[in-house]
Amino acid sequence: MGKKLLCALSLLFCVMLAEAQITQTVTGTVIEKETKLPLPGVNVLLADTLGAVGTVTDLNGVFILRNVPLGRRSFRFSFIGYKETSLSNILVTSGKELSLAVEMEESVEALQEVVIQASASNEPMNDMAVVSVRAFTVEETDRYAGSRGDPARMASNFAGVQGADDSRNDIVIRGNSPQGVLWQLEGINIPNPNHFSIPGTAGGPVSIINNKILANSDFYTGAFPAEYGNSIAGVFDLRMRNGNNRRHEFSGQLGFLGTEVFGEGPLSKKHTSSYLFNYRYSTLSLFSSLGIDIGTSAVPKYQDMAFRLNFPLKGGGSISAFGIGGDSDIDILISEQKKPERNLYGENDRDQYFSTKMGVTGLSYTKPLSSNTLMKATLAASAGSQDAQHYFIYRHVDAEGFYAVDSLPQILGYQFNQAKYSAILTFYQKLNAKNSLVYGFNNDLYSFNFLDSARVLQDSGVDFSEFTTRWNSQEQAVLLQPYVQWKHKFNDRLSLVSGLHSQYFSLSKSFSPIEPRAGVAWQMGKGQSLNAGVGLHSQIQPTYLYFYSKPGASGLYNREMDFTKSIHYVASYAKMVTANIRFKTEVYYQYLFNIPVERNSSSFSLVNTGAGFSRFFPDSLVNTGKSRNYGIEFTLDRAFTGGYFFMLTTSLFESKYKGSDGVLRDTDFNGNYAVNALFTKEWTIMKDNLIGLGTKITTAGGRRYGPADPVASEREKEVIYVDETRNSLQFPPYFRADIRINYRINRPKLSHEIAVDLVNILGIKNVLKLSWAPDQTDPSADPIRREYQLGFLPLFYYRVDFSL
Template structure:
């Protein structure tokens, strides 16, 4: 490898300048019915004006544009009676063809009155979205400094969105718990798509999703359309792209986060079928070899697979098989330590053996019926699980000030598994250019297998240990979610989106029969728009919480939370959007969210489920009731310039309040109420005559610290973990968070092959940001306080080399 890098750079700077070209092709369809548009025009906008390069679509809506120079380009798609679509900043490389599809929206005015315009920066794919929605591309997940190719970490740069922990990709949306986020793939909910995930969370340290298989997808932060349910914070609506159906293409990547291989190509060229697959394996042992701090001295191991196989059918139909899955494993062994060692993922009194898995496979069928109706049906099977075994480590400090292990005592053993069968149906019917009706439903059939036992210390004379079963559940349940949506465009200026969502969960008997959703958009002059979004949303609780048994009878846990109801919330969002130029926009949103029916303890306390859903620990619920409430409100500002003229920037800021009331009747700040957050991202790209490009990018982030309170030291020593004074919960605040990231990427295009070198320098200033307080007695100094600050990740360099051919 060390001989390869100098050779490639020598090739770069000694290469004879040559003009490399590539083929750009794709399909143009109606945005709502997906019917092909025959004879649509495609034009390369930044080509030679004297000899414009363009083409038209065939009888199935496909087009092909050859001889496009390597670099960044803009394309225009037009069709008689439809609004045009302009795609800026399309990267054309030498190694792989560019598949660029477009969906055009039918104009509602006569051709003499149509004002054609480009799609807005970050405009979402979902036609029913009105506010708090943002499209994201594969290019963005790679271009944003510190994002690591991860959609969740990329989304933390948007206004109103924060990361909760540098070591994980949990995201806090407008002060909500990260567990309020829905992950959806091809229109159907999927399990948490992250390695080393913990029950009750929606994130993890490393994503299973591979951005190389993603198509343009949508992200919602509030008041989302009726199509989405079982979420109160936000939605990731993900889509997989199709592989190249005309030629085989491959990629290989070697980096700190793992070794990757990807391949795509045709199955049978005559039928346009294709395959696309990526595989990654990592041990993270390279971090140890380089002396890089990742928060643990253990060696996490993981592997994942993403794939899609696509089969176009007759009459515009399409059948696709898709899936993703991951395996992860780590052993955190403090019994091997000789000196105290920092570990963000473990506890300082035990050895931990942990593994997790997640997998989903689905089949989706879609077809337009004529020019007015479109149907999409998806079936999916999914599984997820975690298992852990803990041993208490008893040790002492020897004469040489080293740890010596006295004994290992089994402490707990748990195995949580969850399977489900899912089905999703979506239909669109367009009555005309003005009116579209969408009707659909999602059905999830769950199978729960939760088993857990803990070795308790029973006080007495003599004191002894006794195992207690806390979970022993093998149940099934159904979650049903029908919905209907209607879109009506009164004119080019006024658009109405209205819908109703319903939800039923058979395990608890919870019903939310009527969840209205409303969106109104008013397009003003000079590229301005005002939008209003309203909606009621609900979410079931994390499944494992229903089955916890605080007390046991004859060894059988007594389930006291089985009838927990949904958590519900009302959203109101007012949005102002202004296009400052073809590539720049200003967006401001203000919102209010009222949460109710939140589970809190029956006995008066400060506890509320709004503060859970982050980290590596499960929650062991007391008896809960749905009487808690909360409120989130704030204002957000975004100034964004799409990539053009060699650079882009994204500036976001938010001011917010996030408070709740527990069963003690006192209003408090939530754990996530930092009050403010701001991000600044800038990337500059330099192009050279030898078909290479250099990207320099940076990200600056600052945010208010999370909330905490005074520590109850006697209780903490008794429980061997931090216990806060309940009445003073969240009365204090951690110091403000600040981080600077830097990204350097160099790409060399050669005939039929491309090389890329990338270096992400995360927290380049090595800032010590406080994560939380931890209980960590110092065996070397028994008089020292057992409570200390735990810091987030320090300076973290991440690099990779990729070859496309």
Template sequence: MKNILTILTTLFIIGTSFSQQTVKGKVVDSESKFPLPGVNVLVISDTTKTYGAATDVNGNFKITDVPLGRQQLKFSFIGYNPNIITIEVNSGKETVANVELEESSMEMEEFKVVASDNKEVANEMAVVSAQQFSVEETNRYAGSRGDPARMASNFAGVQGADDSRNDIVVRGNSPLGVIYRVEGITIPNPNHFSIAGSSGGPVSIINNKSMANSDFFTGAFPAEYGNSTAGVFDLKLRAGNNEKFEFSGQFGFLGTELLAEGPLSKQHRSSFLVMYRYSTLTLFSSLGINIGTSAVPGYQDFAAKFNFPLNNGGNLAIWGLGGKSNIDILISNQKDTSEVDLYGENTKDQYFGTQMYVGGVTYTHPLNKSTYLKSTLTTSLDQQNSFHDTISRNITSEGTFELLGKAQYMAYEFKTLRFSSATSINKKFGKKDVLKFGYVADYADYNFLDSVTTNSALQTYRYRWNSSGSYYSLQPYVSWKHKFSDNLVLTAGLSSFYYSIGDAFSPIEPRLGLKWDATKKGSFSFGLGRHSQAQPTYTYFYLNPGNSQPHNTELGLTYSNHIVAGYTHKFNKNLGGKIETYYQSLSGIPVETDSSSFALTNAGGGFSRLFPDTLQNTGTGYNYGVEVTLQRYFSGNWHAMFTGSLYNSRYVGSDGIERNTSYNGIYAVNFLAGKEFVIKERKTIGIGVKVTSAGGKRYGEVDTTASNLQGEVVFTDNNFNEYQFDNYFRFDLKLTFKANTEKVTHEIGLDLVNLLNTKNILSLSYAPVPGDPSANPIRENYQLGFLPIFYYRIDF
């Protein structure tokens, strides 16, 4: 350890002279993806000297000796709308800026440049409820922890469901409605310690250092996105540097990371990028830092991409990512009677592990100046396994827990192996029309096995899941984009979705979008769409007591009809605002055949699986609201953003009563701001803050008798979700220090999450007091308290 500290100290003080760096990238047509030669690229933020280059025949450019710090690049080309982006230039790594330019529908020889990081998404068919996010933002925003999902919770209409996890609630919808896509393929839940059927977890497997700028959609998304009713992460993996070997290392709360990238062949411009992370939470646990559990989580993950440019603009990429995690939550070791574990049950020891891997090959080729082909093949594995022991204990005369014994209670293993294919073709017809069509197909083998004790003394068990088999799905789609002019754009599409379990079929799902730039500063947008989604696979195969065959295999799809209207205004080049209002109608929600308040739309957050009774697709629901965003883009070394949403989320179960969904918080507000202070032109101190306020979690009346029988909190149907905990509040502060030496960049960061240690109530839990049957067995669980997250990063 002493030697490691010596090496890190030596690296930190190496080099004393201020340096410059290379900026390079590629410019292509936004719709055909065809390389654009002759594009002028200028650094416009430095007025003391002219830095620039023109793209070559393959659309590549390189600008040398660019000053360090944040710089603005202007891209201009005759016949195309110009673009201006902001980049960060460090001494330790070359900066890569890949840009897409949109062809103008008008015949003009020159254009007036009006741009300033307006965060337009990469998908050319999206005009509403879409947001681009960058790696820089996942690093810059306080409380984001380098996690795309936690960063997205800053957007209007999006909020976290649980501080200890990164599940997100989009416009009042269950996190079950959120999917992740990479290279056009829907991937398994990319989080450590994920529960079957969920979309979140405590720690993301996706490391932001391996990502390129990506898109996030919150509703009425284009036709190519299927099997989702709430939100879509469309993630991009970046290629490695194809000219220079570069390395990154990071040590911090979330793990020790190593990244390497560089050329495989400089002549053919092929490259590699590989990274690996291993958890270091053991160290923080030993320091007494509360991470929500006394157990020590262990996890490791990786990402890799091997990129091979081909002749005539083609490209072949071989990529993969994945991770493995495990945790032993031993409640039997607890002595303190006030201790509650956010990740476990208070009456059981749990041994839990997960695995998720996905690997694929992506081929892209601009067939000509108007046609672009993209095709991806992948294989993925998603697995969870858990073993639970019931414990019995007493309270000693000293007021501490005493373990009396434990017995085997439950064990399960869920595994899904999936093969996926996606192909799309973009075809331009002149300057005004673009047609995109393709498909996404999946074939999967599954194995679900779960048994639970029926008599702890005799150690007899029954199966709750005992199914294996296969299923497939197919989603063809077509989208059309028409420019009446550069100021008026229409997108329209049709999608279809078939899911073999239950023979579920949605034949036609129309999508429509319209954007009108009414003035130079203001634009209106409108979108609508019909979307469908299958249920979490394991929920189809639950075995009711006494049954030998699963009883929900005939479940159909859940449907969402979404309509959105918005207005965006540019006050000046650095300040913009947006307001959107929406209405979403839901049908086909699984509810119980018997009269009850149960609905699958309330599931999807936390660490609990569902044990559904017989279900039918007769539940309905609706969400509506208004969202406001006011953003000051990074300029003059500072940025700020305010987002607010006011919404209502309701559903009707099989008993015909309309209720609040479990995610109906009514409102959510975020304020973020950050400032960078440059010290002696080579060192930077950054300060960022985030303030969040949101409506409290929903709960109902507790059925104490049923809770005692089942060993968990059971709510009555009466007044279910009609009560609400106190409003949620959190203040985060992030501090960073960056030093650029001759060829090395050092960065130290400290993210102080919930700095004020505000006690926010998360849920109710079943925690009976041993030896005192008269005591209330229901207690309040709190969100994470103050959590300091630090890291040290080096790029060279």
């Protein structure tokens, strides 16, 4: 009797446990990789459960998979005549439905189910990409310790990439200047998508792009396909995802980097249209407005937003409206300091008022023209602006040893506004199982409005005459970029990609008629692959430089600057060491030419610019500079299986250049090596909850610099280096260790997550730069001092996700 009762109670407990188990619905679309057309009839299977949990896609390639258990899940997609595709260890939570976007590639060899699995974590979204490309997901940006949910900071973990500055997300790709990176959103070349951006840079302290709005995207570090132009270093090809068209879902988050709200859901369930939006406001600014002391008067104030509306059409087409935008401002009031203080974000001898704005909005239309051709057309408008006012501080030390301000004359004021109107037309055409084409054009109409004036500092004080104008321009220009790409698959293991890109910029009348690109990919068997790529790439210069004129000069003597050009050669080898561990190495050589350098003999070159918070004012520029980058990269990574993940990347490189003086020197970014080690472990506790622990360790060679000229520095009130010995010295190696801890609680239709990023947990003092900072309380102190990067920085957030 006792045994029967025990069995009955056990059975009842199991039934109650099964009823209490929380499940979620997983939805998504499956499209063909070459044509981007939907694939109906694809078998979708939850691959890591004993029960038969599966479904098939409908006529629009859409699937709905119900009753999926929470946690890390794997999915398998199969279809006769196509290579089987697997998505492994995708996190399923209770607060939001999971939506997957899957691309499947047709097999060449036989009309049967071909089991050649493609891992979503490694395969790029672009079918024409062969080398130097890595797909990344929103989940990855959350997983990496120290990434702060920022795609740029996340990408700095990849081989060949390193961050230039803890306080900014500029990235250095294979020794190239950060300004050589192209940002794309929905196929549109967009302005610098970061708060507090400086003209001529591609980064900033805080990203405007929120990772919650992104679909799977691609990041390129060289030899990219022909559809990408106006870049010589790398490409962020970001894609926005569609909102959930089945039910309304919302999120709220309070964190160090921002307080935000997020929502998505159906506009009309009958027509499967959807919306998605996000808004964020600076948490530090919010605390300051509430009277909470945050330890500094220089409070960064920023806000940003994003939206996407999607309207599916009959026949597999769609219309989408999208946009992102942000504005920011900060007041750095050095005049209020009573003693010298550390200041990473501006000069130490002036009050600075700085604000920026950036926005992109567009309309995209996709339409299948036939069973093997898809057209995508996009119209967009974008704009970016920077506004700065500087007031020089004349002060003395009072009897008590504190600073006292004598006067604050304005010495600088500029407003840079740049708008762009873009028209993109792309065709994806599949000729047969072996051949496919992608062709189209990318046209941009620029509108420039640059105004800048300054007073000239004198040794005895300030010339209080009228400002001297350096920029005063209102002009327009077009950048035209047609391209064509062809892919031929000899069989399922060997393929060739070739393409042509062309580029014309009307402002400088620069024309690059033919930029060839080519690549080959060979799957050698036994988990091995050998790839190679080559390409010619070109880029316009930072646009404000075309309008610069030194005080007293006549004419705009930088107007005729040509494109900077770069030839990339890349070869890679990859091998699956085990079912989950992959080893990859790439070797590359880049030859850069037509780089703007000063007409007069000097060490200056644009390859050394593009990072930091300062503009540069070179003499008249000519395209005679040269540079070369070469190196080898290693990556060993383990897919997130069994509850843990790791990635180890090592880059060994050289980056050299010649200015107009003809001397071969190290570039500013030639650190020679960079090593990243990441590890993440997750545990499931109390059945449905997750706790995660991640760490990242980074070390890299220090930035290059040279001896300072104290006389010239005193005269210019900033560090001036001895030209002949530029970059003959190197700062100590960079080292940083980060730890990330997160805890997720899942409840029916509701989830909570709290996470802490402990950045630079060891508090290592890494040198950033030299600065001019005389200490008037101690005249004997060296006015040229080292500035250090961020110390220990704890970052936190609390997020709640729920659905209706």
